[in-house]
Amino acid sequence: MATYAQQLKAVEGQVQSQLSDGRFQHCLRVKDYAIRLAQQNGVDPDQAALAGLVHDYAKERPTEDFLAAIDRHHLDPDLKNWSRAIWHGVVGAYMIKDELGIDDPTILDAVVNHTTGEGVTMSTLAKIVFMADYLELGRDFPGVEEGRRITDQSLDQGVFYQLKETLSFLASQGKLIYPKTFTSYNDWAKHFSS
Amino acid sequence: MATYAQQLKAVEGQVQSQLSDGRFQHCLRVKDYAIRLAQQNGVDPDQAALAGLVHDYAKERPTEDFLAAIDRHHLDPDLKNWSRAIWHGVVGAYMIKDELGIDDPTILDAVVNHTTGEGVTMSTLAKIVFMADYLELGRDFPGVEEGRRITDQSLDQGVFYQLKETLSFLASQGKLIYPKTFTSYNDWAKHFSS
Structure with missing residues (x-):
């Protein structure tokens, strides 16, 4: 089985081919921030890098691809009432598995939950991708510096900070x-x- | 059967006896604001006045009274995980019925929902009590004037304004x-x- 580092190299071109340059650059920055948080929190940096790189793989897919995947994988039909903002994580994880051949369940779960977060049972990797997406160095919104500072001190406090700010x-x-x-x-x- | 105006007169002393002076004065101001909103929205002002007066009747009851009432009325046991802030509406409505003899279901429903609001099926009286509690003239928080202005124009927009601000x-x-x-x-x- 390929290592995370080998998979990272193998899928980078496929990720790039699916995304605008701006979003691909975001994915590279999320990868970098995920490595930093992985090193701080005892997670394999290569696993975090791979999860960070692919997290938005499906973000620019047409609506019909998501609707078809919801049917094909027998996902909750209520998903159809939502939009790409939700689908690209929850449904996108299936595309990442099927099209990129990534089947690490921890990575796929981190992709599923990178938009909404999860409760306190969230895996450390899922926390890392959730926070890297929010804090990557291209982000510039009121509170982003405070978010980075809090997350450097405590990943859990960072997750709660993001959820508070977002809600x-x-x-x-x-909305x-x-x-x-x-x-x-x-x-x-x-x-x-x- | 007693009119709303008769009931108002009959229960005012009982409401006062259950509450600190500060909270009783709040109830009188909610009553006044509810009358104003009733006149604007085609609701019987006496009915709105009575609902406004009694909405916080149970706010200062001891915890054990609420826990006993939850059992006695077979309410959702999950309520016990919450506090007086929730109980005084949801459970308080039963005390108002039992102790003040008010059995108008629209008034009792308005009391039940005065803390949390409800979705768009909310009755007009429930909207009035919800908004009068938020906007009565003793309230002084950032945004209260905007809330009063919006609610004078549209009761529904006022309800949504309060829910947005509160959430x-x-x-x-x-929290x-x-x-x-x-x-x-x-x-x-x-x-x-x-």
């Missing part, structure tokens, strides 16, 4: 919120309040 | 959020985005 921002804008974003937030809120 | 504030503080607050918000977000 608060979406609500202030009156429809994917329920898992709320349940992820609330599980961490309970964890840190008890 | 956003609670998330920014990292555990009662799930119904989220589902109420999201139902209105869907309503206004479609």
